[in-house]
Amino acid sequence: MFEQFKTRATGVGAEVHRVVTRRDAVDFILGFLKKEGVSDLSGSYAVWADGPFLRGVDRELLKQVPGLSLKVTRERTAQAKIGISEMSFAVADTGSLVQDQSAVDQRLASSLTGIHVAIVPSANIVCDKTALFSRISPKTSRYIAFITGPSRTADIERVLTIGVHGPERLIILFVDELGGAA
Amino acid sequence: MKKEFKASINRALNDANLTGALGKFSEAYRVNRAKAYEGIDFEALRGRIAEAKSSAACHLDEVAEVFKENAEALGAKVFRTSDPEQVKEYILQVARDNGVKSVVKSKSMASEEIHLNKALLNAGISVAETDLGEWIIQLAGQTPSHMVMPAIHLTKEEVAEIFSKEVEERLDSDIPRLVKVARNELRPKFLAADMGISGANIAVAETGSIVLVTNEGNARLTTTLPRIHVALVGVEKLVEKFETVVPILDALPRSATAQLLTSYVSIITGPSPNDDGSLKDLHIILMDNRRTEMARDPKFKQALQCIRCGSCLNVCPIFRLVGGHVFGKIYTGGIGTILTAWFDELQKSEEIQGLCIQCGNCTEVCPGKLDIPEMILEIRRRLVLEKGQPLAQKAIFSVVNNRKLFHGMLRAASVAGKPFTSGKFIRHLPLFLSDLTDGRSLPAIAEKPFRDIFPEIRQPKGGEKAVFYAGCLIDFAYPETGIALVKLLNKAGIEVLFPEEQTCCGAPALYNGAYEVAAHNAVDNIKALLEVEARYVVSACPTCTVALAHDFAKTLQDQGRSEWLDKAKELAEKTVDLSTLVKRLVEEGRLSFEEGEDLGKITYHDSCHLKRTLKVSQEPRELLQKAGYELAEMYECDMCCGMGGSYSMKLPEISAPILKRKLHNIKETGAPLVAMDCPGCVMQIRGGFDQDGETVRVRHTAELLAERLK
Numbered sequence: 029m030f031e032q033f034k035t036r037a038t039g040v041g042a043e044v045h046r047v048v049t050r051r052d053a054v055d056f057i058l059g060f061l062k063k064e065g066v067s068d069l070s071g072s073y074a075v076w077a078d079g080p081f082l083r084g085v086d087r088e089l090l091k092q093v094p095g096l097s098l099k100v101t102r103e104r105t106a107q108a109k110i111g112i113s114e115m116s117f118a119v120a121d122t123g124s125l126v127q128d129q130s131a132v133d134q135r136l137a138s139s140l141t142g143i144h145v146a147i148v149p150s151a152n153i154v155c156d157k158t159a160l161f162s163r164i165s166p167k168t169s170r171y172i173a174f175i176t177g178p179s180r181t182a183d184i185e186r187v188l189t190i191g192v193h194g195p196e197r198l199i200i201l202f203v204d205e206l207g208g209a210a
Numbered sequence: 211m212k213k214e215f216k217a218s219i220n221r222a223l224n225d226a227n228l229t230g231a232l233g234k235f236s237e238a239y240r241v242n243r244a245k246a247y248e249g250i251d252f253e254a255l256r257g258r259i260a261e262a263k264s265s266a267a268c269h270l271d272e273v274a275e276v277f278k279e280n281a282e283a284l285g286a287k288v289f290r291t292s293d294p295e296q297v298k299e300y301i302l303q304v305a306r307d308n309g310v311k312s313v314v315k316s317k318s319m320a321s322e323e324i325h326l327n328k329a330l331l332n333a334g335i336s337v338a339e340t341d342l343g344e345w346i347i348q349l350a351g352q353t354p355s356h357m358v359m360p361a362i363h364l365t366k367e368e369v370a371e372i373f374s375k376e377v378e379e380r381l382d383s384d385i386p387r388l389v390k391v392a393r394n395e396l397r398p399k400f401l402a403a404d405m406g407i408s409g410a411n412i413a414v415a416e417t418g419s420i421v422l423v424t425n426e427g428n429a430r431l432t433t434t435l436p437r438i439h440v441a442l443v444g445v446e447k448l449v450e451k452f453e454t455v456v457p458i459l460d461a462l463p464r465s466a467t468a469q470l471l472t473s474y475v476s477i478i479t480g481p482s483p484n485d486d487g488s489l490k491d492l493h494i495i496l497m498d499n500r501r502t503e504m505a506r507d508p509k510f511k512q513a514l515q516c517i518r519c520g521s522c523l524n525v526c527p528i529f530r531l532v533g534g535h536v537f538g539k540i541y542t543g544g545i546g547t548i549l550t551a552w553f554d555e556l557q558k559s560e561e562i563q564g565l566c567i568q569c570g571n572c573t574e575v576c577p578g579k580l581d582i583p584e585m586i587l588e589i590r591r592r593l594v595l596e597k598g599q600p601l602a603q604k605a606i607f608s609v610v611n612n613r614k615l616f617h618g619m620l621r622a623a624s625v626a627g628k629p630f631t632s633g634k635f636i637r638h639l640p641l642f643l644s645d646l647t648d649g650r651s652l653p654a655i656a657e658k659p660f661r662d663i664f665p666e667i668r669q670p671k672g673g674e675k676a677v678f679y680a681g682c683l684i685d686f687a688y689p690e691t692g693i694a695l696v697k698l699l700n701k702a703g704i705e706v707l708f709p710e711e712q713t714c715c716g717a718p719a720l721y722n723g724a725y726e727v728a729a730h731n732a733v734d735n736i737k738a739l740l741e742v743e744a745r746y747v748v749s750a751c752p753t754c755t756v757a758l759a760h761d762f763a764k765t766l767q768d769q770g771r772s773e774w775l776d777k778a779k780e781l782a783e784k785t786v787d788l789s790t791l792v793k794r795l796v797e798e799g800r801l802s803f804e805e806g807e808d809l810g811k812i813t814y815h816d817s818c819h820l821k822r823t824l825k826v827s828q829e830p831r832e833l834l835q836k837a838g839y840e841l842a843e844m845y846e847c848d849m850c851c852g853m854g855g856s857y858s859m860k861l862p863e864i865s866a867p868i869l870k871r872k873l874h875n876i877k878e879t880g881a882p883l884v885a886m887d888c889p890g891c892v893m894q895i896r897g898g899f900d901q902d903g904e905t906v907r908v909r910h911t912a913e914l915l916a917e918r919l920k
Contacts, residue, residue, distance in 0.1 A: 036470065102435070102485045106401060122471040130482045132434065139430045157456045166417040166452060166479035170284075171433075174475035179427040181389060182467070183343035183359060185366050186235050189389045192342055193396065194427025194474065 029120040029153045030202065036123025037200060040177030041190055046150065046202040053203045054085055057112065057145060058093060060199065064143065066095040070107040075100045077137040079114035081147050081206060100133035102140075111137035111195070112145040115175070117163065118202070121156040124176040125200065128169035138175065144195040146175070149206035215536075215561045219863060222532040227365045232530040235362065239524045240846075242468030243575070250464075252577075255457055260515050260579035262454040263446075266415075267505045267514035273415045273448050274496050281418030281494055284480025292498035294324035301326065301407070301440055302333050304493055308438060310335060310404040314396075316424065316432040317341040318409030319357060319518065320442045320497055322540045323553055326407070338399045340428040342392050349376055355534030356542060358466045358520040363533050396428075406432035410443040411462065411518070413496070417452050419479040420494065423462060425472045433476060437484055438491040445501050446514040458517055461577035465519035500552050509588045513548050515578035520545075522572035522582055527850050527868050528565050537565055544572045544582040551589050556596065563589045565864070567857050568721060569850035570822035590723035599724055607727040613713035613734060617686075621659065660689035664708045667696055673703045676746040677739050679785075681754035682714055683889040691889060694916035695750050698792055701919050702800040704746075711738035715757035718855055720765060729769040732762040736777045747781060750788040750912050752820035752888045753855070759785040760823065787820060788912050789830040789887055796836065803837040803918040811881035812839035812914075815872070815895065816848035817888035830887055830911045837918040842879040846871075853894035869898045876906055883907045885914055 034044045047053050066074045074096045076082060082098070090096060097104055105111060113134050115125035125146055129135045138144045154160045164172055179194030190196050222228055266273050278288040289300050304310070313335055315321065327348070330337045339348040343360035347353065349372045354360030361369070366383040373391050374381045381391060408429055412421035420441050422429040433439050449458070455477070463469040481490040504510045523529045523543030538546030539554055544566060551559035566586045573581050599607065610616050660680050676699055684691045696706045716731030735758070739747050749755045763778040795801040814831055821827045827848070835841055852858060852868030872895065876884050884906055886892060896908035 040469075040473075102401070106397070124471055124475075132483050132485045135430060135434045136485065139427055139434065157459060161453065161456060166414070166419045166477055169477075170479050170482040172477040172479075173430070174471065174477075176471045176473050176475075178473065180425050180473055181342045182425075183341070183346065183361055184364075184369050184385050184388060185231060186238075186359070186362065187366075187385045189386050192389055192393055192426040192428070193340065193400070193431055 029155060030150065032120040033118050033123055033153055036121065037177065038123075040123055041180070042123065042177045042198040042200050044200045044202070047204070049205045050081065050084060050203065053081070053147060053201060054089070056201060060145065061093060061096060061110065064110060066093070066110060068095045071109060073097060073104060073108040074110040074112065075105050075108045075137050075141070076112040077114070077131070077133040079134075079147075081114050081203070100137050102136060105136040105140045108141045110143045110145060111141035112147070113137040114147045116148075116152060117160055118148050118153045118200075119156060119160050120153055122176055124174050126160060126164065126172065126174050128164070128171070129173040130170040135171065135173065138173070139194050141195055142191070143197040143199065144175075144178075145199045145201060147201050147203060150202040150204045151207055212561065216863075218536045219532055219861070222536045223863060223867065225363075225533075228363045228533045229531055231362055231365075232533055235359075236524055236530045239468060243464065243521070243524075246464040246468040246470060250460070255461055256577045256579050258457040259454075259461055259517065259577055262449050262451070262457070263515040263517070263578060264512070266448050266450050267446070267511055270445055270448070270502050270505050273450055274445055276450075277413055277415040277418055277448060277496065280415065281480065284418055285489065286418065286480050286492040286494050288494045288496065290496040290498075292500075292502065294497065294499050297324055297442065297495055297497050298326060298329040300493075300495060301442075302329065304438065304440065305330070305333065305335055305405060308404065308491070310438065312336045312338070312399065312403045313405045313407055314338050314340050314400055314403040314432050314436065315344075316406070316408040316422070316429040317344050317360075318407060318442050319541065320409055320444045321407065322354065323499065324497070326442070338396060338403075340396050340400065340432060341424070342389065342426060345392060345396065346372060349373070353535070353540065354542070356520060356523055357518055357546075363535065400431045400435050403436040405438040405440060406436040407440045407442060408432050410441050410447050412449060412455055412458055413443050413447045413494075414452050414455060415448055415450050417479055419452065419477050421455055421459075422476045422478070423459070423472050424474050425467075425469075427474055430474055430476055433478060437488070438493070440493045440495065441478075442495050442497060445496050445498055446516065448496075462517050462519050465521040465575065465577045504552050510548070510552070510585060512578075512580050513545070513552075513585060516545055516580055517578050518545075519577060521575045521577070522580075525571040525575050527569060527571065527852075528567055528864060531864055531867055532565070537562055544586065545580070548582065548585050548589065556589070556592060559589055560593055563593070564860065567850055567852070567854035569818040569854070571850070574822055587721065587723065590721075591725050592723075594723035599722070607719050607724050610714050610719060611727055611730050613711065616714065617659075621655075621686075655686055656689050658689065660685045660692040661708065661710060663689050663693065664696075667693070669696070669700055669705050670703060671705055673705055675705045675707055675742075675744040676748050676791075677707045677709060677742060677744040679712055679715075679735070679739060679747055679749040679754055679758060680708070681749060681751040681889065683893065684750060688889050688892065688910065691750055691910045691912050694910070694912040695748070695788055697916045698788070698801065698912065698919065699748070702795040707742050707744055709738040709742055711741075713738070715754040716761070716765065717753050717757050720757070720761055721855055725765055725769055728761070728765045729771055732757075732765055732778065733771070733774055736762065736774060736781055739781055740777060745784070746786055746791060747784045748786055748788055748791050750887070750889070750910065752787060752817045752824060753890060755785060755787045756819045756823045758782065787824055787826055787887065789833060790826055792915060793829045793833055796833065802920045803915070804920050805838070807838050808840070809838040810840060810883075811842045811879070812883045812885055813842050813844045813876055813879040813881040814847060815844070815851065815876070815884055815886040815891055817886055817891050818850050820887050821848050826887075830885065833915055834885055834911065837915055839883075839914075842881045844875045844879045846875055851891050851894045853890045855890065858894060869894060873898050873902055873904070877904065881906070883909065885909055885911045887911050
């Protein structure tokens with residue numbers, strides 16, 4: 029299912045990566061932040077929304093990264109280049125990510141920035157929406173968000189253009205070590 | 211048809227950008243949609259959608275109440291009203307109560323329907339549409355021309371011009387750059403807005419959820435950043451169960467833009483937290499505006515199954531020529547015609563309903579299983595009931611209702627037409643009729659109609675019998691098609707009967723909304739065709755076949771003439787189109803074709819009624835190949851040729867470019883010969899080639915097959 033997901037997601041312009049351990053994931057993200065020139069300048073910030081993954085990570089390590097904030101405020105996110113958040117599920121047949129985004133920082137970090145980095149447990153790939161719907165419920169989640177590739181429009185002359193109101197890049201990072209807890 | 215309407219059609223037809231953009235899009239759409247649906251059982255999928263939406267429409271009142279209860283239990287405020295004025299008052303009241311100065315909107319057709327922006331602006335509240343297409347339209351001071359692609363009628367140069375004024379800077383027409391400008395301009399508006407207004411693609415009663423489907427991400431920002439979220443939802447968006455979200459999400463993006471899923475889907479169930487920790491002030495307005503009334507109308511109830519994907523526009527041969535500013539008001543195209551008649555008023559649909567050529571392309575792709583052409587006919591009928599038939603039409607139909615007079619006039623026309631006839635065509639018609647020969651010639655009326663030739667044909671007697679229903683065109687213009695049909699059936703040992711009392715099938719009257727006339731025609735034909743004992747009633751005209759097999763019963767029922775229903779059913783069961791019958795005879799070994807000769811390339815044109823109503827498309831192809839032809843498929847083989855009965859006379863300016871495209875596609879195959887099963891298409895396409903000066907031969911399948919009998 030991972031391969032199907034990867035094909036579908038890259039087909040709509042997402043970038044898909046996969047690592048084994050949490051530590052690999054942190055290394056990947058820190059490397060990525062560096063490569064993208066994240067710094068303590070408006071327009072170059074990164075924000076990281078709270079979630080199960082982050083709770084198991086050495087925060088001291090992250091606090092030393094200039095420009096990276098674990099506090100997702102509206103003002104800071106609006107000035108951020110990168111938003112990092114966790115998604116619960118990946119849906120193989122459409123290449124979509126799904127998350128209960130009732131918590132507003134989840135929504136801000138994944139919709140206001142230019143680049144969205146999404147962390148997903150590899151164990152939580154489901155085959156399609158029907159399978160997904162047995163695992164999510166509007167009874168317990170007030171804001172269920174599906175994200176499929178970066179923001180796009182074709183409103184001018186039907187020319188597909190990436191990045192309108194939402195992120196223009198979506199980086200998906202599967203982490204094998206995260207169980208199917210979410 | 212009013213002068214202004216004709217003028218707006220001509221403006222659209224001469225707008226190279228509009229016709230170019232729509233043409234290119236609809237070509238790409240066909241291919242991409244098919245790809246998006248690969249591996250999916252579309253019939254099963256739309257069956258599920260139609261069933262779920264129809265069920266909700268049947269219990270609209272209860273379903274809306276369940277939604278209200280469930281959403282309110284979660285903390286949303288739900289306001290239900292039938293009156294568009296009350297919707298505006300409610301929103302303005304919420305705005306006043308909260309000191310709202312600015313609003314951002316994520317696309318909502320319901321708000322277009324009630325002209326909400328105007329009301330907000332009048333109250334001193336600034337409004338920004340945030341869907342890129344909608345924003346362009348807003349800045350340009352226009353209305354959307356497509357439900358899914360509101361600004362498809364504008365070029366990038368025009369957009370650059372519009373944006374340049376807004377940002378007071380000279381912008382060039384680089385599309386990614388223009389999109390950036392929109393992002394940069396709208397971002398502060400999102401962040402500053404006090405209220406976000408969205409629509410909803412689905413509203414789920416069971417859970418009180420609304421579902422929003424977008425590509426740009428504007429709905430996420432609209433429902434996240436402002437403290438207040440107002441969702442304006444037409445009650446037709448209601449479904450009972452949460453599980454129905456799955457099939458709708460499966461179909462909506464695939465049908466709308468040929469995507470497997472849009473970039474963003476948000477399922478919002480009750481208020482969620484704002485970034486200051488407070489809960490969102492969530493208002494959901496369930497707007498009726500005649501939808502309940504529509505749900506109670508047996509002919510229009512199905513319109514509530516629409517999921518607003520716009521695929522009926524994407525495949526419409528008329529829409530791709532004239533676009534949404536001619537074809538609709540707020541909602542455009544086929545579905546737009548129906549919604550305009552209801553949400554606006556019947557009279558406003560008077561002209562646009564006439565644009566429908568009844569080709570049925572839209573019924574084939576509709577994920578809600580709507581029969582849009584049928585509903586448009588019903589609008590036509592109601593308009594006729596309300597306003598009466600136009601005088602000229604009335605005169606024609608009074609003739610059609612009197613078989614002897616009608617046939618007498620057709621005979622007379624073969625003489626009267628003479629001075630204007632050259633060869634097989636009427637090339638020039640006098641004065642007021644000159645429009646009719648714009649782009650294609652009309653057939654000359656035959657000197658001797660089929661009914662006069664028939665008694666001279668010697669037939670095998672005593673075997674199986676079939677009644678031949680000729681229809682006016684074969685009888686009076688193309689008797690050779692009738693002769694071919696007799697030859698084919700005779701060869702299989704079938705004796706052909708031709709009851710002289712048969713008359714016009716009523717399709718012209720029916721398609722013009724004159725149901726009374728059509729019912730009269732139906733009764734006359736039922737009497738004539740069932741009078742003689744025969745196994746089949748066979749026709750070589752798909753429109754006539756559809757009339758006999760489908761329309762008679764519906765029309766008679768509609769006109770309250772139920773005493774004829776059993777007979778209509780009997781006739782329908784016996785009725786068969788020629789290709790289907792011939793194929794059966796070939797399979798039974800009763801007919802075979804000469805073998806061993808290579809006849810070269812042929813291409814086949816699918817007639818709308820044959821392919822889409824009668825579901826016959828492979829039969830004639832197989833037969834032509836069996837007869838020795840090599841089939842070369844043309845591009846868009848099943849796209850309408852622009853004939854549409856009297857359509858080609860009422861709207862020749864639209865019919866002509868459709869025909870031109872068809873001729874081009876035929877020529878592209880390199881085949882010197884094109885076959886079809888409809889004498890109407892023969893008339894249109896043969897006439898087109900005649901004026902075009904091309905030498906492609908145009909033949910009815912019956913004739914080609916008859917020539918090859920062993």
